[in-house]
Amino acid sequence: NAGVTQTPKFRILKIGQSMTLQCTQDMNHNYMYWYRQDPGMGLKLIYYSVGAGITDKGEVPNGYNVSRSTTEDFPLRLELAAPSQTSVYFCASSYDRGFEQYFGPGTRLTVT
Amino acid sequence: GIQVEQSPPDLILQEGANSTLRCNFSDSVNNLQWFHQNPWGQLINLFYIPSGTKQNGRLSATTVATERYSLLYISSSQTTDSGVYFCAVVGGANNLFFGTGTRLTVIP
Numbered sequence: 001n002a003g004v005t006q007t008p009k010f011r012i013l014k015i016g017q018s019m020t021l022q023c024t025q026d027m028n029h030n031y032m033y034w035y036r037q038d039p040g041m042g043l044k045l046i047y048y049s050v051g052a053g054i055t056d057k058g059e060v061p062n063g064y065n066v067s068r069s070t071t072e073d074f075p076l077r078l079e080l081a082a083p084s085q086t087s088v089y090f091c092a093s094s095y096d097r098g099f100e101q102y103f104g105p106g107t108r109l110t111v112t
Numbered sequence: 113g114i115q116v117e118q119s120p121p122d123l124i125l126q127e128g129a130n131s132t133l134r135c136n137f138s139d140s141v142n143n144l145q146w147f148h149q150n151p152w153g154q155l156i157n158l159f160y161i162p163s164g165t166k167q168n169g170r171l172s173a174t175t176v177a178t179e180r181y182s183l184l185y186i187s188s189s190q191t192t193d194s195g196v197y198f199c200a201v202v203g204g205a206n207n208l209f210f211g212t213g214t215r216l217t218v219i220p
Contacts, residue, residue, distance in 0.1 A: 102157065106153055
């Protein structure tokens with residue numbers, strides 16, 4: 001099993017550009033999550049999904065959108081990138097609520 | 113959300129020394145995980161431990177859910193143990209709430 005994979009690893013965006021961060025898991029997990037980590041801080045939840053077709057906001061959803069059309073994939077869309085979105089983005093998955101979460105390697109995004 | 117406090121914020125150890133990291137949380141939890149974030153930024157799962165004690169090699173963890181704290185023990189530390197250790201909990205919501213971490217530096 002590859003676990004949770006994310007692409008790209010690094011990206012530099014100009015202010016106002018858009019992009020999609022990809023996340024795929026091969027563990028047949030129902031729950032998937034997107035977190036962001038700002039320098040020197042712990043992770044904060046952006047959006048999560050409890051299954052295909054079902055998504056919900058986390059603590060810091062503004063400026064982001066998600067979709068979940070399959071069990072495996074959970075892309076995160078950034079519209080109109082802003083410098084405040086410079087961060088490291090982690091995708092995670094778990095079998096169900098309260099179960100152990102497994103994290104991808106992260107995407108380091110810089111908006112200038 | 114649940115408040116998670118970790119101590120100490122920074123820790124410097126000589127190789128071979130032992131250490132204890134603490135995590136306090138503000139409410140009852142369904143899930144507690146310890147992670148090691150290595151210098152390359154990768155999050156490595158150490159323990160899934162909502163209650164009780166677990167051991168994995170030189171590392172062990174204990175969670176006392178009724179008293180709302182967890183401890184991570186590192187014995188015979190190695191330079192590869194350096195990095196940031198995070199405690200994270202799930203309460204009534206679906207997501208993990210992370211503490212701000214303990215930065216561990218092990219010097220040879």
